[in-house]
Amino acid sequence: MSLKKIAEMTGLSITTVSHAINGTRPVSAASKKKIAESIKAINFKPNLAARMMKTSRSKTVVLIIPATEPNNSTNCFFFDVLNGAKTALEKHGYSLIISTYPENVLNFDLSLIPILQRIWVDGILLVPPSNSMEDIKSIINSNLPIVLIDRKPKGCTLPVVYSDSKTISYKAVSLLLDSGRKRVAFLGVSSNNPTCCDRYAGYCEALYAHGIPVDKTIVRFYENNHASSLTEIINELIEHNIDSIFSANSMLALNVLKVISERNLKIPEDIAVIGFENLDWTQVTNPPLTAIVQDANAMGYRAAEILVDILAGNQPKESCVVLPAKLIKRKSHSNT
Amino acid sequence: MSLKKIAEMTGLSITTVSHAINGTRPVSAASKKKIAESIKAINFKPNLAARMMKTSRSKTVVLIIPATEPNNSTNCFFFDVLNGAKTALEKHGYSLIISTYPENVLNFDLSLIPILQRIWVDGILLVPPSNSMEDIKSIINSNLPIVLIDRKPKGCTLPVVYSDSKTISYKAVSLLLDSGRKRVAFLGVSSNNPTCCDRYAGYCEALYAHGIPVDKTIVRFYENNHASSLTEIINELIEHNIDSIFSANSMLALNVLKVISERNLKIPEDIAVIGFENLDWTQVTNPPLTAIVQDANAMGYRAAEILVDILAGNQPKESCVVLPAKLIKRKSHSNT
């Protein structure tokens, strides 16, 4: 099954068949018809390896995401990113390869990722591991087109698609303050995580706008290599006379709910909670969680579209897409 | 950057270099060393397109899974499957391409999946859409090696890796019956879903073993194209004088919890609930959900290993792997 076969069947040359298939040169209607028929007859599909060898394009893109343990709700978020990217890519005839790196290993060299060791993908969709461009330097050195997703490292000039975490965090914390809370704790994953930093920035600005100074004793980052366990951290926080917690991702929110209920405290009466969600479970917690939702699917989709555009040789129209996030008010933020 | 270049650098022939790299023929230690040095010097990587052209092997496998809407907990399950498969594949030098099909479209022709339209992948990991081999016939006709995951259609002779849903469902329902429940309702996704059928079979056997006949009025399948909404179905079920519900997946369990709490009924006093979980959220529901957990990661991993084995030309040692599932007892199944 090859161009040659089609050429034989139609009595035309390989060249003409090739041009007919790719539309790279005028071909007479009669020839076109014959070729189309033969293609159908033997269900011919061009050999991508051969094509790739000539064009050095694989029409394949890799999505590189952090992988946490199984059963972690962050995974759902990335699944939606993946699905969005896949949808956009398939539309343009690209395939999507998946690769992951360990979220919790410091200074993991991304260029060690197997697929990047091969001459293979045309471009990269990357969720960067940290705030630092240094950590993705080796991957940038591959000289493949890159679009970042979800996290924008400091000093980043690459195209990037992410949620407006700061604005929505500002809103969430304001909601707590406006309903009379005075001691709003902040709980984040890591001070080295761009998204987390944005959320912290929104928190600080909201406090500032309400004339309340940031009290570092009720701000905690659960650094991955932290000495204390997450449960301990939350317990500590609660013992600092707080009346509410803004927790900067869904996994943290989940643990906050757990610890609070273990201490037999009431939400929102004793402690109001606002978190993040990647999943519908937040509506069946006790009480249903007031939470921020991001459009993960759109994030993947938009990023993929930008990458495809770059691969097509165009100047990207937008090098930085900031998607809005939503605050869903349920019962955990206020008893009024 | 090619074998030719390495050949020039070392003064050896392309042939020898190729054999040295692939270990397909004895090469003198001295030559080996020279070659290794040159490879390192120019950071040479074999061109996969060229290699693929000769071998007609892409060292790439596709994972085909159903995709539901964003934010659906089923996605988490498949993310873990994906991650497990990826881990195993990378170990053997394979890359993983992702493709999805719409879960709710009947008779979706899987062979329409873009990646399968190209001459590209060496093998297929597939979560089949239904109970019927007919629905995956077109994909089987591709003549690529296939390993099924999670669901075993009727009359299936392909290698398949799935959880022992029946046994664990038997245990779960027995737990309800042993604690005195008499009217255990069953809620499943679809009678056309192999996993769901297994869970129903476990349910029936448990009832049988306890001398209770299956009452079809308290058995419901939420067929995807069902006229009534899921909420209606659950409400109907509750009105049939039941004292407990076994819901056959996490999405259903979530909705069961929601409806019960909307009706201001108490769990487990009024209605005991056992569900499935893909995620840690089940511990923060009210009350924490007694649930069945599967090892999705292992499922993907094992399936990928079998596929790699087949691709290596071996007879697979096991054509059917049934993984155990766990029942996690929390608070929703019994008040004693």
Added chain:
DNA sequence: TTGTAGGCGTTATCAC
């Protein structure tokens, strides 16, 4: 509008 021919970087066959 069509055809000829060379080459992309491998692997495989055969010969030494």
Added chain:
DNA sequence: GTGATAACGCCTACAA
């Protein structure tokens, strides 16, 4: 132990 050389299937000058 080692080397020439012919494919694999496609694209693309260059020619007609």
